[in-house]
Amino acid sequence: MDQIAFISLSVLTLACALGVVLSKNAVNGAMCLLLCLAGIAGLFVQLHAYLLAFILVLVYAGAVVALFLFIIMLLDMQGGQPWRFRGPQALAGFIAAALLVVGLDMLAVRGRLGSGPPVGHTVGSSLKLYAYQLFTTYLLPVQVMGFLLLIAMLGVIVISRRVGEAGAPK
Amino acid sequence: MTPSLDAYVMLSAALFAVGFLGVLVRRNTLVVYMCLELMLVAATLALVAFSRFNGTEDGDVFVFFILTVAAAEVAVGLAIIVALFRARQTVQVDRLNSLRH
Numbered sequence: 001m002d003q004i005a006f007i008s009l010s011v012l013t014l015a016c017a018l019g020v021v022l023s024k025n026a027v028n029g030a031m032c033l034l035l036c037l038a039g040i041a042g043l044f045v046q047l048h049a050y051l052l053a054f055i056l057v058l059v060y061a062g063a064v065v066a067l068f069l070f071i072i073m074l075l076d077m078q079g080g081q082p083w084r085f086r087g088p089q090a091l092a093g094f095i096a097a098a099l100l101v102v103g104l105d106m107l108a109v110r111g112r113l114g115s116g117p118p119v120g121h122t123v124g125s126s127l128k129l130y131a132y133q134l135f136t137t138y139l140l141p142v143q144v145m146g147f148l149l150l151i152a153m154l155g156v157i158v159i160s161r162r163v164g165e166a167g168a169p170k
Numbered sequence: 171m172t173p174s175l176d177a178y179v180m181l182s183a184a185l186f187a188v189g190f191l192g193v194l195v196r197r198n199t200l201v202v203y204m205c206l207e208l209m210l211v212a213a214t215l216a217l218v219a220f221s222r223f224n225g226t227e228d229g230d231v232f233v234f235f236i237l238t239v240a241a242a243e244v245a246v247g248l249a250i251i252v253a254l255f256r257a258r259q260t261v262q263v264d265r266l267n268s269l270r271h
Contacts, residue, residue: 156246
């Protein structure tokens with residue numbers, strides 16, 4: 001049962017990832033990305049990381065993909081540059097991706113990652129455990145992340161000002 | 171019968187490779203950016219799988235941070251793309267060649 005769910009979710013995820021790469025229209029690509037993220041969230045649920053699946057859907061599918069769609073429509077690239085197989089560049093891309101996947105898979109197979117059953121209790125499912133970790137071991141990273149978000153917000157405001165506006169960088 | 175760790179790692183590698191392929195062959199900056207996100211998500215999948223199969227929660231907490239950084243990165247990156255579009259009226263990678271040697 002788990003195996004069937006895993007296989008169908010991974011096929012969905014990979015097919016939608018290929019859809020992102022191969023789709024002519026950027027809007028279709030964003031929709032494929034959405035479906036791909038839904039597949040990943042399903043895999044997270046299978047790995048008992050329920051909270052992460054929820055956050056993935058909320059942050060990625062809810063915010064990031066919506067932002068992408070906004071920008072695609074803002075820049076109005078409907079039917080823009082279609083995907084084309086252009087000579088040595090694309091060939092090199094395919095070869096590089098194939099080498100990458102072969103290398104990583106060899107690492108996974110030869111490295112004996114251990115194919116035993118999942119160890120321990122369902123760690124990822126407990127919100128309390130997350131909170132405990134975040135506020136004890138990872139307290140400093142949490143604060144750094146807060147600063148990072150603040151800086152990103154300020155950076156976006158500065159970047160998106162029109163040049164020549166009052167106070168904007170020349 | 172639950173899927174093994176190998177299966178998750180291979181799926182993650184394949185997903186990463188698809189994103190990598192997209193970054194290399196596509197010419198639209200926004201699509202390249204979406205493929206970058208795909209690579210980031212592939213890495214999080216591997217982290218969650220390792221965390222589950224080793225019985226630790228550190229990987230899960232790291233995924234938290236990765237999601238935060240990804241959100242900030244998307245905001246800044248899209249702002250840069252919009253600024254670029256305003257300045258150059260295009261988002262095709264091969265037309266953005268001011269730094270070309």
